[in-house]
Structures are given as C-alpha cells and as structure tokens.
Amino acid sequence: MTKEQFDGYTYIEGGVCAAKGFLANGLNCGINPDKKKNDLGMIYSEKECTAAAVYTQNKVKGAPILVTKENLIKSGQKAKAVVVNSKNANTCNANGVEVATKVCELTAKELGIKTEEVIVASTGVIGQPMSVEPFAKGIPEIVKGLSAEGHEEAAKAIMTTDTVKKEVAVSFEIQGKTCHLGGMAKGSGMIHPNMATTLNFVTTDVAISGALVQKALSEIVKVTYNCLSVDGDTSTNDMVSVMANGMAGNEMIETENAEYEIFKKALYIVMSNMTKMLAADGEGASKLLECTCSGAKDLQTAITVAKNVIGSSLLKCAMFGEDANWGRVLCAIGYADAEFDIMKVNVDLVSSAGTIAVCRNGAGVEFSEEFASKVLAQDEIHIHVDLQDGQVSAKAWGCDLTYDYVKINGDYRS
Incomplete structure (x- = not known):
C-alpha cells in the first residue's frame, strides 16, 4: 500500500508507542486456545490524557462500549489506559457489563489508577459466554511487561481474521516542539460505513483539550473510517479512541487555531492510512x-x-x-x-x-x-x-x- 506524503509530517515507527510516555504490551491470556496468538492488549500513558472516542451506530452494542462511554463521562474525558481483548466480543451476554467493568477494575488496580480512567474494548465472536478468569490471570502479567517497544505485541493482540498488524505513526512540529501521533487498528470483516469501523486506538503527546480532540476525531471519522466498506456489515463493537498526554511540551491547544489544524492533519494522516490498511486486508481480499x-x-x-x-x-x-x-x-x-x-x-x-x-x-x-x-x-x-x-x-x-x-x-x- 502506497502512503501519501504530506509536507511537514514524517512517517515513523512505533505505532501507539511513537508518542512520548506511552507503553504497551500484548500476550495470550487464554481466551484464544491457540497459545501462539495474543488475545489481550494494553496501552498505558505515564501521564493523564485527555481522551475522546466514537462508537458503532449499530443498535446492538458490545458491553465494553457501554462501559467505556460511562467511564469517559465519569472521568471528564480523561484516561490513562486501554485494555482490549480479541476472540470474544463480549456482546449479547447477560453478564457483559459486569465482566467489562471488572476488567477495568483489575486493570486500574494493577496500574494504580482510577477505574474510570480505563478504556475497555473487545472484538471477536458475538454471543459467546465471557469469563473474568482469563483477565484476572493475564492483566498482572501484561502490566509487568509494558514497554515503549510493546506496540507490536499490542497490535497483534487485536487481530481476528486480520492477516497483518496495522500500525501508523507520524512526527511533526507544533510551537517548535516535536510532536508524535500514532495508532493501531484491527479489522478485516464486518466492516461498513457509519462509525466506527473496527477497533482503532490512537495516541499522541500533543497537549490539546478533550473537547477539541473529540471535535477533530468526529470530523475526521466522517472522511476516513466512515468511508470504508468491506462487506456491508456494521460491527457491534466498533470504536475509535484517542488519548493525548501533552508530553511533547507544547502549550495547551484550546481553540481552533493554526496548531489545532496541524494536530487535525496529523490525525487525518494516521487515520486515513489505517483505513486503507483495513480495506487492503479485507477478508479474502486480493485488491x-x-x-x-x-x-x-x-x-x-x-x-x-x-x-x-x-x-x-x-x-x-x-x-x-x-x-x-x-x-x-x-x-x-x-x-x-x-x-x-x-x-x-x-x-x-x-x-x-x-x-x-x-x-x-x-x-x-x-x-x-x-x-x-x-x-x-x-x-x-x-x-x-x-x-x-x-x-x-x-x-x-x-x-x-x-x-x-x-x-x-x-x-x-x-
């Protein structure tokens, strides 16, 4: 896949760990019986982030979406971690919200943060029973292995029928400070416009208000993920989240000024490239x-x-x-x-x-x-x-x- 070049923006390695202060990891906690495949991923920021998210428009929504929405409301659009599993969507389960909430609690306890500072997500088969046990085993282990090099293991943890991991990151300048923005995505089937599309997690070290992160995300989703279709099915668990920890050192962006436009362009570059990656890796796709x-x-x-x-x-x-x-x-x-x-x-x-x-x-x-x-x-x-x-x-x-x-x-x- 050819990446379009943009003046002032440089493609870099690192995915969700490209931005300062972000750590990640992935492993198999037992949800996927194939022990060679990661099924649990985590992203963690050393500093509190402003956060925003958009979700599926399917009337059937996975329990993790309901819990994440509530957490971001409680925290005032603040977050420090993402915990995500594959193989089981935790959707249409009687105890789904209970399980997703417990996963947040386990993550918060191990990281020493508040439960509402956790974004939780799941992907996989709908309607399968879900247990907390694999998370109780895997979360302490995954936290111990968090590192700035763990982005690849995290990206592999969200793969279902994906044939390749999907990561993009760029560097750019705001107010003379070098800034970074990167993301990871999953998705191969059950993909159709009307946000979100698949699971996508974006991190940045830009200092920007939660309101502006949400505004930029909502606008860019419209011309990226919402313009993607593999098979006409809109998933029940779709989510895109963005976390910004401000560690680049720029002055807080609180108005729609020139610095905001630079940030928004970086977000577009990463999200549009991940959209193309998702399209190219559609289930069974050859073109x-x-x-x-x-x-x-x-x-x-x-x-x-x-x-x-x-x-x-x-x-x-x-x-x-x-x-x-x-x-x-x-x-x-x-x-x-x-x-x-x-x-x-x-x-x-x-x-x-x-x-x-x-x-x-x-x-x-x-x-x-x-x-x-x-x-x-x-x-x-x-x-x-x-x-x-x-x-x-x-x-x-x-x-x-x-x-x-x-x-x-x-x-x-x-």
Whole structure:
C-alpha cells in the first residue's frame, strides 16, 4: 500500500508507542486456545490524557462500549489506559457489563489508577459466554511487561481474521516542539460505513483539550473510517479512541487555531492510512479499491457517491474478476442519495499499469479490453468519478469480493 506524503509530517515507527510516555504490551491470556496468538492488549500513558472516542451506530452494542462511554463521562474525558481483548466480543451476554467493568477494575488496580480512567474494548465472536478468569490471570502479567517497544505485541493482540498488524505513526512540529501521533487498528470483516469501523486506538503527546480532540476525531471519522466498506456489515463493537498526554511540551491547544489544524492533519494522516490498511486486508481480499469522487457541489454528495461505488457488491466482484464492467459504477452512482446530473458523469479506472477512460458524460466510450485487463490486474485499483458539478472531492475505500470471503465467514466460529 502506497502512503501519501504530506509536507511537514514524517512517517515513523512505533505505532501507539511513537508518542512520548506511552507503553504497551500484548500476550495470550487464554481466551484464544491457540497459545501462539495474543488475545489481550494494553496501552498505558505515564501521564493523564485527555481522551475522546466514537462508537458503532449499530443498535446492538458490545458491553465494553457501554462501559467505556460511562467511564469517559465519569472521568471528564480523561484516561490513562486501554485494555482490549480479541476472540470474544463480549456482546449479547447477560453478564457483559459486569465482566467489562471488572476488567477495568483489575486493570486500574494493577496500574494504580482510577477505574474510570480505563478504556475497555473487545472484538471477536458475538454471543459467546465471557469469563473474568482469563483477565484476572493475564492483566498482572501484561502490566509487568509494558514497554515503549510493546506496540507490536499490542497490535497483534487485536487481530481476528486480520492477516497483518496495522500500525501508523507520524512526527511533526507544533510551537517548535516535536510532536508524535500514532495508532493501531484491527479489522478485516464486518466492516461498513457509519462509525466506527473496527477497533482503532490512537495516541499522541500533543497537549490539546478533550473537547477539541473529540471535535477533530468526529470530523475526521466522517472522511476516513466512515468511508470504508468491506462487506456491508456494521460491527457491534466498533470504536475509535484517542488519548493525548501533552508530553511533547507544547502549550495547551484550546481553540481552533493554526496548531489545532496541524494536530487535525496529523490525525487525518494516521487515520486515513489505517483505513486503507483495513480495506487492503479485507477478508479474502486480493485488491485494495479506492474511489475518488470529484467535481461535487458539496462534501456530502462526494462522500455519498464514493461510498456507493465502494459498497457495491457487483463492482467488488467485477474487480476481483478483473472485468472493466464500468456499468456497475454508473449503477452504484445512480442509486446514491444525492442530487447531480448523471449525464455529466465521467469515470476512469486507474492503477500502476495506467489509466483507462470508460465513461464520458454518462455514456460509454471505446477502450481496449486488453489494456483494461492489465490495469485491473494490479493489487490496487483506483476508480475516479467526476460529477462535473462543483469543486469538492472525497474518497472511499474497500476491497474486492472473493471466493475466500465466503470460505472465511462460512466457518468463522471454528
């Protein structure tokens, strides 16, 4: 996956430990019977953080989401730790809230912090019985191993059907101070727009108010994770959280000034890259799909059209088959809940092999099927849609729909 470069921002290693004062770790505590796979992860900040989060819009919500929401209200948007498990979603369990609360209490006790300063999250199978016992065993052990090098073990702990861990971090300057912002993400299936999408944890050493962290997160989610679709299913446990501990030493950002915009851009860079990683690693995927809708009269129109294209199962199948069936793009655009003139729409298919124009002013144009096959044979396909109706653009991300997707989800619990 190609990372877009931005002036003033440098990609660095470290994930959630790239920012000063953050430690992490991951291990197997017994939830996953495969002892070689981590199933418990933790992130810890040496200093108190301002914190913000966004959650799934599914009416069915995992118990950890309910507990995290309550904790952030009680703490006044403050947090010092994240504890997360994989393999069991702790969703639709009669004792789910009780278990998630106890996990927070165990974490707080071991770290010497308040229970409400813990963000708790889970991912995995829905409706499976959940016990506190693995956490009681694993949390003391994971705390002992917390380190600035533990980000990879933490990132591996949240993987379910993911084939690769997903981490991104950048460095940048605010008020002459070197700042860092990094994140880790998980997600491969049950991914569809309308926040959140999967589990995503972001850390930074920028000093910024909780209100502005929440505002930046809510706005950037709209143009990153909410523009991601793998299979049309919105998970019950989706969450994105951001923790900012201020250890970079900049003056507290409390207004939407130039420093706020620098922070917001860093957050966008990390979240957009993790979004692309999630799309590329969709269950069974062989191709990353990116749709750019330009020439829109407003942002909502651009987002809606791009998301419709990426969300089309027929288009996903065509991309898997490397078939330039551009009519499926027009079909998906046509049922978008937005106002535009379909007779102005242009469509191009683009990859590292070149660009092929397939539609101009709402009608097909001649093209070489042989060249189209070469363009679509690449593992990253860009679909460019120009509405020719304004100056606004937006992107959406997804993947192709393959035979392996059905195989994976046909026996997901086994």
